Amino acid sequence: MIYLDSAATSATRREVLEAMWPYLTGDFGNPSSHHSVGESAAVALADARARVAARLGARTAEVVFTSGGTESDNLAIKGIVLASPRGRHIVTSAIEHPAVLESCDYLVRHHGAELTVLPVDEDGLVNPADLSRAIRDDTALVSIMYANNEIGSVQPIRELAAIAHERGVPFHTDAVQAAGWLPLGLDELGVDAISISGHKLGAPKGIGALAVRARVPLEAVLHGGGQERARRSGTENVAGAVGLATALDLATVLGEQHAARVASIRDGFIDSVLSTVPDARLTGSREHRLPAHASFCFPGTSGEAVLLGLEARGIICSSGSACAAGSDEPSPVLLALGINPEVAQTAVRFTFSDDVTGEQLAEVAGQVRVAVASVRSLG
Numbered sequence: 001m002i003y004l005d006s007a008a009t010s011a012t013r014r015e016v017l018e019a020m021w022p023y024l025t026g027d028f029g030n031p032s033s034h035h036s037v038g039e040s041a042a043v044a045l046a047d048a049r050a051r052v053a054a055r056l057g058a059r060t061a062e063v064v065f066t067s068g069g070t071e072s073d074n075l076a077i078k079g080i081v082l083a084s085p086r087g088r089h090i091v092t093s094a095i096e097h098p099a100v101l102e103s104c105d106y107l108v109r110h111h112g113a114e115l116t117v118l119p120v121d122e123d124g125l126v127n128p129a130d131l132s133r134a135i136r137d138d139t140a141l142v143s144i145m146y147a148n149n150e151i152g153s154v155q156p157i158r159e160l161a162a163i164a165h166e167r168g169v170p171f172h173t174d175a176v177q178a179a180g181w182l183p184l185g186l187d188e189l190g191v192d193a194i195s196i197s198g199h200k201l202g203a204p205k206g207i208g209a210l211a212v213r214a215r216v217p218l219e220a221v222l223h224g225g226g227q228e229r230a231r232r233s234g235t236e237n238v239a240g241a242v243g244l245a246t247a248l249d250l251a252t253v254l255g256e257q258h259a260a261r262v263a264s265i266r267d268g269f270i271d272s273v274l275s276t277v278p279d280a281r282l283t284g285s286r287e288h289r290l291p292a293h294a295s296f297c298f299p300g301t302s303g304e305a306v307l308l309g310l311e312a313r314g315i316i317c318s319s320g321s322a323c324a325a326g327s328d329e330p331s332p333v334l335l336a337l338g339i340n341p342e343v344a345q346t347a348v349r350f351t352f353s354d355d356v357t358g359e360q361l362a363e364v365a366g367q368v369r370v371a372v373a374s375v376r377s378l379g
């Protein structure tokens with residue numbers, strides 16, 4: 001089997017599991033307990049927090065461990081908007097993950113927020129001039145994703161964040177897909193808050209983090225025992241935090257050169273599919289793209305049928321994002337690019353793990369050609 005759905009989730013790395021193991025067994029304590037078993041867990045949690053903070057360019061007090069990307073996005077959006085002294089206007093983009101869009105929608109429905117949704121161009125990129133025009137005196141937050149899960153497009157985050165800052169507005173970015181592949185530092189990106197999720201980069205499901213600058217007021221979303229400096233109550237997932245820190249460290253060790261190597265393998269794959277599958281069309285930006293992401297529309301097919309055909313040939317991929325899978329509706333992300341609904345139903349996404357090889361993808365490209373031809377011949 002060749003697994004090409006890493007944007008949906010990845011296997012937990014052996015090193016990550018080994019680092020977590022002690023905190024699920026002998027050192028199983030609750031970090032809030034005032035005895036040696038609890039203290040040992042508290043030390044591990046503090047160490048994990050310091051390592052995640054270093055990778056996110058944050059201070060330790062600025063890191064909140066969460067249950068994953070969805071919770072990080074919810075906390076960033078609800079937490080910053082509800083605490084904002086500026087007002088309740090939010091600016092986001094048309095291609096955000098539902099964790100962002102639904103959080104904004106909740107604030108509109110229950111807290112009187114107003115929402116401006118920025119369009120994207122045919123590559124899925126936000127125009128900085130549109131952001132500039134959208135910001136108002138009562139804008140509490142701009143939230144624009146770093147890289148898109150369905151089409152792989154990477155936004156000009158530094159430029160967008162700088163526009164928000166000129167107007168004194170905090171900027172959050174959902175970096176769930178970018179983590180492990182692109183630079184993440186808060187200062188490097190010029191953002192105030194960044195969401196990441198463990199299971200996209202080799203840690204288990206159920207752990208994530210939000211780093212948010214101390215100067216940005218943040219209202220809690222989960223209330224209870226006051227853990228995570230009262231920003232996220234609930235007994236901490238110590239083993240998960242250790243796993244997230246380890247996964248981030250490993251991704252950083254692989255580094256930029258590795259990302260460049262995977263990007264060049266990706267380019268070979270994209271070229272091969274576009275040149276051998278008649279009418280295949282790349283979705284998302286060719287130039288500003290996640291290194292391990294290739295996505296296409298194959299007009300005259302159904303994405304779901306191509307996916308099944310590939311699975312029968314031992315290749316696992318996705319017909320859209322995992323959250324949209326099973327839905328009959330065309331993807332709102334593809335519609336936002338201006339792709340017509342019929343063509344949007346033909347989308348197939350290939351997202352690689354970091355040990356992908358050019359040989360594997362050459363084989364996959366050949367199988368894609370056969371699977372697409374077979375679906376077209378039936379329909």
Ligand code: PLP
Nearest residue numbers: 068069070097099149176177197
């Ligand atoms: N944001 C983006 C861009 C994602 O791709 C995902 C998951 O697919 C999420 C948020 C949600 O993350 P999680 O599955 O950890 O809740």
